Amino acid sequence: MSIELRHLRCFLAIAEEGNLTRAAARMHLTQPAVSRTLAALEKHLGARLVDRSTHHFALTPEGRAFHDRAATAVAAFDAAADPERLRHRPLRLGHAWSAFGPYTTPLLRRWQREHPRTPLELLRIDDRTAGLTRGEVDAALLRGPVDTPGLATVQLATEPRIAAVPADSPLAARETLTLADLAPETAILNPVSGTTTLDLWPPDARPSATVTVANTDDWLTAIAAGRGIGVSAASTAEMHPHPDVTYRPLPDAPPVPVLLAWRDAAPHPATEALVALAREISGTG
Known part of the structure; x- marks a missing residue:
């Protein structure tokens, strides 16, 4: 078996929906077809990607790692196939708590005014990288040191x-x-x-x-x-x-460093603009 884009999209739907039935509805497929796709992926990779039972459904460590690679690959394909559509898709900005502190509202208002065609969605996700390594967001406001492989960061401020x-x-x-x-x-x-x-x-x-x-x-x-x-x-x-x-x-x-982080591979096209605006608002630009 060779992995195709449809396999990656199907796996991402499974991971994001957390349920085979909902993933099937999202992909306009039958549940058995989704199950076969997942089984074929696991066989090809030689690893169990999803821990699933009647009352439990979660990505395995191998599944979380593959999810990040799959999300990067699909994003890169979409950018190549339709760059204009991707340029104006929402930019998802994660945070675990406190967002950008006192700069949160200025950042959201300035972005809406200056980039009206690319909505900035602020999402709270209780995770060390605020969903960034799992592909749930495109960038994240983080506090404390970040040494996760594959992430680029810029320090915006320090907080007492x-x-x-x-x-x-x-x-x-x-x-x-x-x-x-x-x-x-x-x-x-x-x-x-x-x-x-x-x-x-x-x-x-x-x-x-x-x-x-x-x-x-x-x-x-x-x-x-x-x-x-x-x-x-x-x-x-x-x-x-x-x-x-x-x-x-x-x-x-x-003090605690405040960082803006994003994935090195296939970042959202508006990431550079977000970094520039965040640095300007925080006075580090």
């Missing part, structure tokens, strides 16, 4: 870190806090998309207890409920205010 504490905690009464002030507390950590780990504290002065969450909403809820404290970038206070959470400066913690 802040502490997030329960509003009724004695810590909330202070004007500023230090890492040492937070060390006796339970640390609420988001390993899925957050940038804070126990490595932020000195080895001999780290919180002894942690609570793990999967997204910003759960992080805020845990802090508001008094289960512990959190550390984040300054824009979190602006983008995610909460009546039961108090944010305080944390001047002895290192």
Whole structure:
């Protein structure tokens, strides 16, 4: 068997719909035909791409890697076959939390005004690369270091870190806090998309207890409920205010870099314009 474009499109539909029946409807095929295409791909590649059962459907690690390559290949073909259509397709911009901070609205408004034929869609995806490596977005606003292979990045800004504490905690009464002030507390950590780990504290002065969450909403809820404290970038206070959470400066913690990232291979045609505008708005252009 040789892999053809139709096989890649079918696999992408399966991955994005998360269901063979919906993928078949999207591709205007029968479900058995979609199942045969998936089986043929897996046989050709010598790897299981989808872990599927009656109550479970998810890409395997091999499936996620193949998804990125397939999305790149299809995008490259579409660009070659119909560059005018691709140039004006929506530009999907992912973020895991806080987007571009105070620059979010200026970026969206300027883009709409200057590039009306290419909509900019801002999507929150709870993932370390905000959906970029999975092909769910074309570019992403990320915080913290990014060393994922195949991604290009440009640093747009740095943000100071802040502490997030329960509003009724004695810590909330202070004007500023230090890492040492937070060390006796339970640390609420988001390993899925957050940038804070126990490595932020000195080895001999780290919180002894942690609570793990999967997204910003759960992080805020845990802090508001008094289960512990959190550390984040300054824009979190602006983008995610909460009546039961108090944010305080944390001047002895290192700042967080804010990056714009995109895939090296076959980027969206409007990526260069997005980079230029983001750098201009943030003052790094």
